[in-house]
Amino acid sequence: MGDHPEVASFAELEIGVGAAAAGPASDEEVRQAGARLAAEAARFASFGWMRGTSGNLSIVLARDPLRLAVTASGRDKGELTADDVVLVDGAGAAVAGTATGAGKPSAEAGLHARVARLTGAGAVVHVHTVAAVAMARRRPGGIVFRDLEMLKGLGLPAEGAAARLPVITNSQDMTVLGDRLETARDPRMPAVIVAGHGLYVWGADLLQARHHAEVVQWLLELEIEAGRG
Ligand SMILES: [Zn+2]
Numbered sequence: 001m002g003d004h005p006e007v008a009s010f011a012e013l014e015i016g017v018g019a020a021a022a023g024p025a026s027d028e029e030v031r032q033a034g035a036r037l038a039a040e041a042a043r044f045a046s047f048g049w050m051r052g053t054s055g056n057l058s059i060v061l062a063r064d065p066l067r068l069a070v071t072a073s074g075r076d077k078g079e080l081t082a083d084d085v086v087l088v089d090g091a092g093a094a095v096a097g098t099a100t101g102a103g104k105p106s107a108e109a110g111l112h113a114r115v116a117r118l119t120g121a122g123a124v125v126h127v128h129t130v131a132a133v134a135m136a137r138r139r140p141g142g143i144v145f146r147d148l149e150m151l152k153g154l155g156l157p158a159e160g161a162a163a164r165l166p167v168i169t170n171s172q173d174m175t176v177l178g179d180r181l182e183t184a185r186d187p188r189m190p191a192v193i194v195a196g197h198g199l200y201v202w203g204a205d206l207l208q209a210r211h212h213a214e215v216v217q218w219l220l221e222l223e224i225e226a227g228r229g
Helices: 027-046 109-119 130-138 149-154 174-184 206-227
Strands: 056-063 066-071 085-088 123-127 143-145 163-165 191-194 198-203
Touching: 027 056, 027 066, 027 085, 027 123, 027 206, 056 109, 066 109, 085 109, 109 123, 109 174, 109 198, 123 206, 130 191, 130 198, 130 206, 143 206, 149 206, 163 191, 163 206, 174 191, 191 206, 198 206
Parallel strands: none
Antiparallel strands: 056 066, 056 123, 066 085, 123 198, 143 163, 191 198
16 A cells, blocks of 8 residues: 555665766766755755765766765754865865865775675665664664555565664774674665664665665664653
8 A cells, every 4th residue: 555665675786786887987977966965965854864064975976887876074963065076086185176075085985985885786875863863872783674555665564574773883993894894784774873873774775774764763763662661
């Protein structure tokens, strides 16, 4: 029924091809991505998920070599414009010569690139939600969900099988954090919590990444509500 989450399977092997342009990204492509990221950031900021300039969003624009459009660091995520975007390479470093005028990428751009390479995702959402940090504190070994209709929104079965959202320890070193994410992640679960920090969620494109983020956040809020009983 239309009121239920769509079963949106995140088939990693299928999205590597066709999810992004093949060549390097043009200035116009970067700006268009910036406009989409600004709209998405405003949405998440309105939910209270990107307070105090926290969090960042990215879209993969090219695969070989890897290029991502990432929201610029230090800006209010509720007030981004199409120019508040940086083109970064596979290591998360700003690509020289791109006329986006947007300043610096966050250090976290390196983890966005790592997730895109590792999972084949076309978009990555990183938000600092209270629910993610609170639940990681309660369940540092990961959070298990089962028998919830909303799991279908992550492409997972609504009944029977358990789904585990991994929790990894925070680090300021994006290589260390990326190694932890790579070790801990479950290929069926398009999300990881970083303890004391926030949530990384991904999808085949920005819309699917948004839906995955909303579903994961819903699941976390439910656990918190249920834990109060
Ligand atoms: Zn962060």
